[in-house]
Amino acid sequence: MVKDSKRTVPTGRFAPTPSGEMHAGNLLCALLAYLSVKSKGGRFLVRIEDLDTDRCPRSSADKIIGVLNELGLTSDEPVIWQSGRASVYREKENELGRKTRVYPCFCTRAQLHAAEAPRLSDGGVIYSGACRRLTSQQIAEMSKSRRPCYRVEVPDTEIVFTDLLAGETVQNLKRQCGDFILRRSDGVYAYQFAVAVDDGESGVTEVVRGNDLLSSTPRQIWLMRLLGYTPPAYYHIPLVCDGDGRKLSKSEGDSAARLVGTYPRERVLGYLAYCAGIIESNRAASLEELIDCFSWEKVRRGKILLDKHLLI
Ligand code: GLU
Helix, strand or coil, rough: CCHHHCCCCEEECCCCCCCCCEHHHHHHHHHHHHHHHHHCEEEEEEEHHHHHHHCCCCCHHHHHHHHHHHCCCCCCCCCEEEEHHHHHHHHHHHHHHHHHEEEEEECHHHCCCCCCECCCCCECCCCCCCCCCCCHHHHHHHEEEEEEEEEEEECEEEEEEEECCCEEEEEEEHHCCCEEEEEECCCCHHHHHHHHHHHHHHHHHEEEEEEEHHHHHHHHHCCCCCCCCCCCCCEECCCCCEECEEEECCHHHEEHHHHHHHHCHHHHHHHHHHHCCCCCCCCCCCCHHHHHHHHHHHHCCEEEEHHHHHHH
């Protein structure tokens, strides 16, 4: 359970998945998360979301931390590594199982993606609930040939929240999301669950991240409430694109490591802050200066364009 003293301190975090390099847009997200919480006098945490250790090599995580440190976006507490927290997730999974139904699911990919499966807007499928009512005998039988994943049964409830950038967001968990996975069949905990637990355990009061995660937020809020945590405030930032309005990639040209490796720290900070709308001219700026002048009102609401040519 979160201690009250922790929640009184504004707490923000940046939580990259080190499955590859960071691009400049990820770096901008880290900067906004940092400035937002520091401008409130709070603390900033870095959490490495390396649940899937096969996809997330330590070297990528070290590189990300190196880039953040290079810009001064350092964690106020030891970096949290999700790969080392399985025992916490296990404990919380048990707690959740006492409050709602968590059940094994043996469905294959083909069964899940059957033609009649209702689709989500992001192309995923809404789980049919086929394994929801298996008897213990059926479970024992099916376990002989297949390792199940574990899902949580969601209620027919609307989760409503006001994102501080995207506005009011409503999602019916049953109709628009469905019973979702807490733990994969290989034992790896799912992103949604680990994020809810870690944001709750760290006393996070605000989350700044990309708009692509807006539709994940109702699930996380619901899990946090069930586990007795107070959900944070959310700022889902608009898509960050290159100068031509194309989605950024992690290619050499857009990589955050290249940026910090090529230009002085304050030049990179000023460039990112200018592109986001925080300062009015494209110049060098210190972190202290940006903390002083930061306000969400200044941050662009439409696409944020990171035009590399501004650095030449
Ligand atoms: N690890 C996620 C990502 O890199 C972000 C998680 C979050 O901020 O909640 O996309």
